Amino acid sequence: MIRLAIESGEQEVWNEVAPRLRGASVELIHDGLPPDSLPHHCDAVVFDGSTDARAENVERWLRAGKHVLLVTGSCLSYDVVELGLGVASQCAVQLAIVNPDHYLPSRQAIRRQLDAGNLGEPVLVRIHRWESTATENSQPRGLLGLMVRDLEMASWLIGSQPNSVFCVGRTGDESGSTSGRIVQVHLGFAHGAMALLDWTNRLPPGDRYQTLSVIGSAGAAYADDHQNMQLLYRGGHPKALRTDEGVQQWVTMVQEFVGGVEAGRDLSTSVAAWREVLTVTQAVERSIESRQAILL
Amino acid sequence: MSSRRFRCAVLSAIKHDYVARGMASHPRFELVVVADDPDIPDWAHERNQQLADAYRIPYTRNIEQALAEYNVEVAIISPEAQRHCDLSIRAALAGMHVVQDKPLAVSRSEADRLVQTIEKSRAKFLMWNRNFFPAVIHARQQIAAGAIGRPLAMHVDFYFAKNAGPPKGTRRPGDPPLDWQAHQIAAHVDGSDGGLGRQPMGELSIEGIYPLAFLQLLTGASVRRVFARCAAHFHQVNADNGVEDLATVTLEMDDGLVGSVAVGRIGAASHPSGGEIKLHILGTEGALVVTEARPDVGIYYRDQPVKEARQQRVANDNSFLLADNFAQAIDQDGETILGARASHAIFATVEAALASCCSGQVVEVR
Numbered sequence: 001m002i003r004l005a006i007e008s009g010e011q012e013v014w015n016e017v018a019p020r021l022r023g024a025s026v027e028l029i030h031d032g033l034p035p036d037s038l039p040h041h042c043d044a045v046v047f048d049g050s051t052d053a054r055a056e057n058v059e060r061w062l063r064a065g066k067h068v069l070l071v072t073g074s075c076l077s078y079d080v081v082e083l084g085l086g087v088a089s090q091c092a093v094q095l096a097i098v099n100p101d102h103y104l105p106s107r108q109a110i111r112r113q114l115d116a117g118n119l120g121e122p123v124l125v126r127i128h129r130w131e132s133t134a135t136e137n138s139q140p141r142g143l144l145g146l147m148v149r150d151l152e153m154a155s156w157l158i159g160s161q162p163n164s165v166f167c168v169g170r171t172g173d174e175s176g177s178t179s180g181r182i183v184q185v186h187l188g189f190a191h192g193a194m195a196l197l198d199w200t201n202r203l204p205p206g207d208r209y210q211t212l213s214v215i216g217s218a219g220a221a222y223a224d225d226h227q228n229m230q231l232l233y234r235g236g237h238p239k240a241l242r243t244d245e246g247v248q249q250w251v252t253m254v255q256e257f258v259g260g261v262e263a264g265r266d267l268s269t270s271v272a273a274w275r276e277v278l279t280v281t282q283a284v285e286r287s288i289e290s291r292q293a294i295l296l
Numbered sequence: 297m298s299s300r301r302f303r304c305a306v307l308s309a310i311k312h313d314y315v316a317r318g319m320a321s322h323p324r325f326e327l328v329v330v331a332d333d334p335d336i337p338d339w340a341h342e343r344n345q346q347l348a349d350a351y352r353i354p355y356t357r358n359i360e361q362a363l364a365e366y367n368v369e370v371a372i373i374s375p376e377a378q379r380h381c382d383l384s385i386r387a388a389l390a391g392m393h394v395v396q397d398k399p400l401a402v403s404r405s406e407a408d409r410l411v412q413t414i415e416k417s418r419a420k421f422l423m424w425n426r427n428f429f430p431a432v433i434h435a436r437q438q439i440a441a442g443a444i445g446r447p448l449a450m451h452v453d454f455y456f457a458k459n460a461g462p463p464k465g466t467r468r469p470g471d472p473p474l475d476w477q478a479h480q481i482a483a484h485v486d487g488s489d490g491g492l493g494r495q496p497m498g499e500l501s502i503e504g505i506y507p508l509a510f511l512q513l514l515t516g517a518s519v520r521r522v523f524a525r526c527a528a529h530f531h532q533v534n535a536d537n538g539v540e541d542l543a544t545v546t547l548e549m550d551d552g553l554v555g556s557v558a559v560g561r562i563g564a565a566s567h568p569s570g571g572e573i574k575l576h577i578l579g580t581e582g583a584l585v586v587t588e589a590r591p592d593v594g595i596y597y598r599d600q601p602v603k604e605a606r607q608q609r610v611a612n613d614n615s616f617l618l619a620d621n622f623a624q625a626i627d628q629d630g631e632t633i634l635g636a637r638a639s640h641a642i643f644a645t646v647e648a649a650l651a652s653c654c655s656g657q658v659v660e661v662r
Contacts, residue, residue: 123529124542126453126558128576130583164656166523166546168554170448182449182578184554186546188656192527194544196556198451204582211585213453213572215542217464217529220455220566226574226585293523293657 002258005029005042005066007057009050016247017254024258040064044261046254047071049100055080058095062087067094069257072149072274081274088268096257096267097274099152103253105245106223107153110214113221114157120218125154125195130209133180133201146199147183147284152277154187154195157214161276162195164188165294167287185284207242298627299324305368305392306330307359307383308375309347310340311492315397315424316347316372318615324623325370330355331362332375339481340375359383363390370622373397376477376493377502381406384421385413393420393626398505399646400639402495407643414636420625421636425509426588428617428633432510435575435586439514445581447515450555452507453574456499457567458488460531460541473536486603490561491539498539499561500526500646507557508642509634510575517549518641523658524649530563545649569605 002024006014011028018026027042030051045061049071058080061068068088070076076097088095101107113119127150155161169183180202187195203209211224229240260267283294304327306316319325330348332340334357341357348355356362363371371387373380374397381401384394394414400423401407414421426432439447461479476496483489491497511517526540534541542560549555562571573588592607600606618633625632644661652659 121529123527124544124558124560128451130578164525166658168546168548170552170554182554184449184546184556186523186525186544186556188525192525192529192542194525194527194542196451196544196546196558198449198556198576200449200578202448202578202580202583209583209585211576215455215560215562215566218563218565220457220562220572222572226587291521291658295656 001025002044002261003027003042004044004046004254004258006046006048007051008046008048010048013247013250014048017250020247020251021254021258023262024254042066044069044257046257048250055083059083059087062091062093062095065091065093067261068096069254070095070097071100071253072097072152076145076148076274076278078275078278081271081278085268085271094261094267096260096270098253098257098270099149099156100249100253101149101153102156103249103256105248107212108252110157110212110221110223113219114214114216118219119214119216119221121191121193122158122214122216123193124213124215125157126211126213126215127153127196128198128209128211129200130203131201132203132205132208146181147185147197148277148281150197150199151185151187151280151284152274153212154197155277155280158189158193158195160189160193161296162187162189162280163296165280165283165287165296166292167284168291169288183288187280298623300627301326302370302623302626303328303366303368304370304372305362305366306347306372306374307387308332308340308344308373308379310336310343311374311376311397311489313343313347313374314615315374315395318424319370319372319395319619319622320351321615322619322623325619327351327353328368329353329362329366331359332357333359343484359386360390363387363392369393370395377491377497378402378493378495381410384410388413388417388419388421391417391419393622395422395424395622397424398503399497399501400505400643402493402497404647407640411636411640420622420632421639422618422622422625422632423505423509423634423636423639424618425634426506426614427509427513428614428621429588430611430613431586431588431590432513432575435577435584436514438584439577439579443582444577444579444584447577447579448553449578450511450515450553451576452510452555452557453572454503454507454557454559455566455571455573456503456561457564457569457571458561459564460488460490460533460561462532463563464528464530464532464535467532467536474533476533476537479533496537496539498526498534498543498650499541499559500524500543500545500649501539503559503561504543504557504646504649505639505642507559508645511547511555511557512638512642513633514575514577515549515553515555517551517553519547519549519645519661521548521658521660522546522645522649522652524652526650526653530561540653543649543653547645564603569607
């Protein structure tokens with residue numbers, strides 16, 4: 001049994017996840033806990049991305065001999081990747097950095113079909129991720145934190161890193177705008193594969209919207225919030241209410257980590273892979289500044 | 297409201313006859329003759345004759361004679377792509393109003409000449425489009441009513457779930473490359489002949505008009521810069537002829553508006569009902585997610601043909617409304633929903649996008 005400490009602001013989610021896990025127990029902790037109150041009886045720590053996890057927190061846990069599962073978010077940087085790899089190796093513990101979107105049931109279903117070859121070669125990934133202006137203050141300011149998951153997702157689905165990047169965007173400080181940003185990234189890959197990623201936090205306060213299309217040479221998959229809307233009638237126009245994918249995402253993600261730790265698998269490859277994603281992210285930043293395509 | 301009827305000459309119906317049939321769906325337009333040049337191949341004459349027979353009207357192998365003798369006011373143009381401009385220009389010079397199938401032209405010089413001729417002759421011009429599909433009308437109404445504020449970004453997915461002959465990778469060693477025109481002629485049987493003509497054309501050139509017309513209609517903005525990627529991933533005929541069957545375009549438009557288009561003929565297996573066609577529009581006050589295929593009805597039954605859509609579009613009045621729009625433009629000396637100059641702007645965007653695909657760089661739209 002692996003004892004997990006979860007640093008999270010999402011207590012309800014983890015209350016649902018905990019009883020579904022095999023071979024692991026869960027204890028919730030809060031961001032910024034003083035060192036002397038760390039739950040040292042735990043074997044591993046999960047930063048679920050709902051809090052603003054800092055690099056020094058990750059390092060502190062690693063140095064305390066705890067395995068760490070870090071969900072991508074604001075603290076991801078070259079420094080974190082290099083530091084994490086170095087310290088984890090030094091302290092003989094495991095560090096895994098994961099994109100939680102991989103574990104959404106819809107994405108898992110797409111991944112299985114790709115792996116089975118049913119969609120053929122993936123040739124186009126299209127993502128729209130629209131968030132609310134209410135998230136403006138809870139999100140990292142740089143492009144890095146905004147797009148990194150979707151950049152990684154595109155490469156994960158296509159199976160390689162892009163060789164060209166073009167990005168356009170709008171910041172939220174233009175006259176006549178309310179707030180929020182729009183970032184649109186266009187990726188080219190070897191063999192003619194491509195990706196279009198659209199991110200914004202300009203939706204009015206309320207629900208987010210997300211869609212992923214994967215076009216393969218022999219088929220296609222469409223995971224679209226639009227398809228998962230139910231209608232609520234209370235007079236006037238009905239409201240569209242999304243039936244979401246529940247907590248299975250977190251169960252699968254943590255279970256995979258627990259299994260890796262138990263089996264002593266080397267999880268550092270998951271960390272090293274983020275180096276390449278960060279290189280793409282830097283190209284995105286250069287493209288938006290120069291208004292030109294960047295070749296990688 | 298005028299009820300004057302317009303006598304129409306169909307100047308070639310060899311690519312598709314849906315434009316002529318669409319115009320004929322409106323009571324103010326009457327097909328009176330099909331005409332074409334005499335020196336076209338036999339298969340082309342046969343197709344023209346079929347349409348003439350269907351409407352019980354004559355087929356004449358002399359365009360100028362038909363325009364002079366049948367007292368027509370409107371020419372409906374749907375030949376091979378490389379003859380679009382020639383026939384439209386000849387019709388306009390003969391005093392006809394023109395309804396033309398896509399694409400506008402296969403070269404910049406022809407596109408320029410067409411616009412000049414249309415404007416000089418004061419003819420009305422309509423490029424056939426999908427701007428009156430019910431979901432597009434609905435989106436337009438929502439935007440006009442201020443439901444999402446001022447548009448800031450718009451994205452269009454435009455995928456036709458259609459095949460185009462054998463899949464890419466199926467040509468055996470030693471087999472010759474597939475001939476573009478021969479394939480298109482053969483594909484007419486099942487309606488998958490997207491780019492009829494001698495000159496191979498990719499999906500962006502053939503179908504790009506539709507999503508770009510949506511952008512133009514719903515944002516009113518002109519495209520200034522593009523970055524595009526394209527490739528042949530699905531069909532051997534596209535691969536053999538070096539034209540794309542999938543393209544993605546990033547668009548920078550007036551007033552900082554941004555957008556994107558993904559367009560492709562991605563294979564019949566990619567969707568159960570003809571293809572995913574979707575609009576995502578983000579505004580200052582909200583956003584719209586629109587499926588072009590709505591309203592639809594789900595129909596499933598034992599031994600259903602593979603090619604029959606499971607979700608069938610209903611209440612689509614696009615053809616009638618395009619024709620009605622054209623009639624109003626003539627009546628009121630106004631502009632059609634997709635006139636010659638607007639079509640030229642789309643042509644220029646596609647041209648820039650194809651240049652970007654080749655260079656890998658951002659290209660200004662001229």
